Amino acid sequence: MSNRLRARGLSVLVAGVMAVGVSVSAFAADREPVTLRYLASQGSISPHELADALGYFKPYGISLENVGYAGGGPASLFALASGNVDIGSAATSAVINSIASGNPFLAAYPTQGINDKVQSVFYVLDDSPIHSIKDIAGKTIAVNTLGAHLDYTVREALHSVNLPQDAAKLVVVPGPQLEQTLRSHQVDIAAVGYWQATFDGKLRADGGVRAVFDDTDVLGEIAGGFAVLRRDFIVAHPDAARHFVEESARASDWSNAHPEEARKVFADILQQRGEKPELASYWTGFGLRPGAETKPHDLDFWVDVLEREGKLPKGKYKAADLLFDPATASKSN
Amino acid sequence: MSLERSERGFFPQEQRPLHDTVAQGVKWSVQRLGPLFARYGVVMAFLVAWQVLTETGLVNPAVIPPLDRIAVALWEGIVGGKLLGDIAISLQRAGIAFATAVAVAIPLGIVMGQVRPVERALDPILQVFRQTSALALYPVFILLLGLGEASKVFVIFWATLFPLLLNTIGGVKEVDPKLIEMARVYGAGSATVFRRVVLPGAVPTIFVGLRLSATTALLLLIAAEMIGANKGIGFQVMNAQYNFEIPTMFAAIVILAALGLISNYALVLLQRRLCRWSSVAA
Numbered sequence: 001m002s003n004r005l006r007a008r009g010l011s012v013l014v015a016g017v018m019a020v021g022v023s024v025s026a027f028a029a030d031r032e033p034v035t036l037r038y039l040a041s042q043g044s045i046s047p048h049e050l051a052d053a054l055g056y057f058k059p060y061g062i063s064l065e066n067v068g069y070a071g072g073g074p075a076s077l078f079a080l081a082s083g084n085v086d087i088g089s090a091a092t093s094a095v096i097n098s099i100a101s102g103n104p105f106l107a108a109y110p111t112q113g114i115n116d117k118v119q120s121v122f123y124v125l126d127d128s129p130i131h132s133i134k135d136i137a138g139k140t141i142a143v144n145t146l147g148a149h150l151d152y153t154v155r156e157a158l159h160s161v162n163l164p165q166d167a168a169k170l171v172v173v174p175g176p177q178l179e180q181t182l183r184s185h186q187v188d189i190a191a192v193g194y195w196q197a198t199f200d201g202k203l204r205a206d207g208g209v210r211a212v213f214d215d216t217d218v219l220g221e222i223a224g225g226f227a228v229l230r231r232d233f234i235v236a237h238p239d240a241a242r243h244f245v246e247e248s249a250r251a252s253d254w255s256n257a258h259p260e261e262a263r264k265v266f267a268d269i270l271q272q273r274g275e276k277p278e279l280a281s282y283w284t285g286f287g288l289r290p291g292a293e294t295k296p297h298d299l300d301f302w303v304d305v306l307e308r309e310g311k312l313p314k315g316k317y318k319a320a321d322l323l324f325d326p327a328t329a330s331k332s333n
Numbered sequence: 334m335s336l337e338r339s340e341r342g343f344f345p346q347e348q349r350p351l352h353d354t355v356a357q358g359v360k361w362s363v364q365r366l367g368p369l370f371a372r373y374g375v376v377m378a379f380l381v382a383w384q385v386l387t388e389t390g391l392v393n394p395a396v397i398p399p400l401d402r403i404a405v406a407l408w409e410g411i412v413g414g415k416l417l418g419d420i421a422i423s424l425q426r427a428g429i430a431f432a433t434a435v436a437v438a439i440p441l442g443i444v445m446g447q448v449r450p451v452e453r454a455l456d457p458i459l460q461v462f463r464q465t466s467a468l469a470l471y472p473v474f475i476l477l478l479g480l481g482e483a484s485k486v487f488v489i490f491w492a493t494l495f496p497l498l499l500n501t502i503g504g505v506k507e508v509d510p511k512l513i514e515m516a517r518v519y520g521a522g523s524a525t526v527f528r529r530v531v532l533p534g535a536v537p538t539i540f541v542g543l544r545l546s547a548t549t550a551l552l553l554l555i556a557a558e559m560i561g562a563n564k565g566i567g568f569q570v571m572n573a574q575y576n577f578e579i580p581t582m583f584a585a586i587v588i589l590a591a592l593g594l595i596s597n598y599a600l601v602l603l604q605r606r607l608c609r610w611s612s613v614a615a
Binding site for chain 1 (some may be wrong): 395396399474480560562572574577579
């Protein structure tokens with residue numbers, strides 16, 4: 001009698017262990033740890049960095065790893081192409097350029113956008129003779145990188161006043177040195193990007209400068225840049241890619257709803273990176289729509305610009321080809 | 334009789350000329366093209382491998398484009414004129430810096446080589462300046478001279494000055510003392526010894542310095558144009574990369590390499606003319 005009871009008890013125990021084991025392994029397979037390497041930008045953060053700091057990725061086993069700084073978007077795309085990072089982040093024009101030149105990328109979600117609160121501003125010193133877009137012809141403009149948002153904003157601005165696209169001289173200056181090069185008269189205009197709100201705030205606070213124009217004057221309300229993933233990464237980790245996009249959008253919405261707390265988290269991130277945490281107080285947010293939504297206009301506008309420049313064949317690229325759709329990715333798994 | 338015919342093989346008499354022509358053609362090819370292949374065979378194999386690997390996709394064509402696309406970009410750049418302005422301004426920068434370095438280094442080097450006290454006085458500080466990399470000092474030059482042409486020309490001048498100076502000093506000091514002795518024995522005064530023995534004897538070493546400096550000038554040109562420039566071949570290498578125009582980037586690199594080859598060859602020709610008495614290896 002006791003033997004039979006013992007045997008039954010044992011089989012129940014074994015069945016129980018197996019059930020737990022199966023469900024644990026199913027759970028684990030759904031949450032295999034994935035590390036996404038990325039390059040940070042001085043004085044600025046992306047929604048995915050905020051999401052990581054808030055712990056949104058932990059339940060999904062996703063962790064982000066900062067492997068250094070990129071001076072600008074194109075540099076992070078080179079790193080993405082060579083496999084040194086898993087997340088690239090660049091202006092829309094640079095992303096389209098990179099895909100059109102054959103790199104197997106997809107734009108995942110817009111990391112920042114420009115609207116009436118979040119803008120790139122072109123500053124001059126108070127005593128400068130430059131007062132409007134027409135005056136920038138022949139002048140030197142400090143930008144963080146070539147081939148990205150500020151470069152194309154200048155081209156669009158010149159196009160809007162019927163000047164040749166290379167009428168202004170762009171000079172690459174790292175973000176922390178923008179103010180210095182402007183004040184020491186080494187450049188005529190300092191272009192402070194919408195993602196460099198920290199340096200923008202400090203520049204205004206130190207005074208003696210005025211704005212000539214900003215990118216919303218030229219481009220309207222539009223997404224500024226995108227996080228970029230490689231196609232083979234999306235195929236290998238479709239769930240991680242989907243969660244990456246969804247949680248980053250959630251972090252962006254949170255920062256819109258709680259700007260003061262977001263600034264505190266931003267200050268912590270700057271502190272960890274060894275930058276100046278006080279700059280976080282100047283932050284104006286990501287400038288994204290609710291849910292970090294992408295409108296076709298965000299991509300189509302730049303496709304048109306590049307087709308007009310002659311860099312893209314007409315009609316070959318549409319927004320749908322360039323954007324990662326999380327719904328289709330996990331369905332195909 | 335039949336043995337002879339069978340030794341000639343199965344070809345009837347009428348077809349022998351073709352056989353002969355082919356044999357002659359092969360012999361001519363080997364004789365004429367053989368040396369060509371011996372010299373350039375590896376280069377040609379490299380280029381063929383490049384085209385094949387990138388066309389078939391074994392090497393990512395977005396990162397290293399096939400040769401035909403680079404050739405098209407090169408054509409558009411030079412014949413189409415897209416890169417001509419950049420080439421002109423780069424040559425201008427490097428040319429001015431190099432010419433100034435020559436104008437400063439050669440007289441100074443000759444004086445320092447001949448006059449001991451001057452060399453003793455200047456040598457320590459020149460060694461200090463020489464060891465400090467020009468690129469490390471570039472930010473200092475930018476602060477002093479601004480972001481314009483002056484700082485770029487100056488950094489190239491700084492880097493090309495020292496190899497030339499050192500080679501000139503060495504060339505002047507290392508003239509064969511027996512030649513000088515022989516000239517003195519024949520009654521030559523100091524000036525004549527200098528003009529007829531020391532100077533010509535130093536020329537080969539000076540030319541080594543010139544060729545080294547020309548290479549350094551082009552290297553520094555690329556680096557100087559990557560900061561604070563918006564025109565130039567070095568700038569175009571970076572600009573094309575950031576705009577994902579990779580064939581243009583490679584075309585600019587090829588142009589830079591060609592400029593280096595041309596300047597080296599020009600100096601070799603010049604040296605051959607000036608130093609007919611010594612054979613110069615390219």
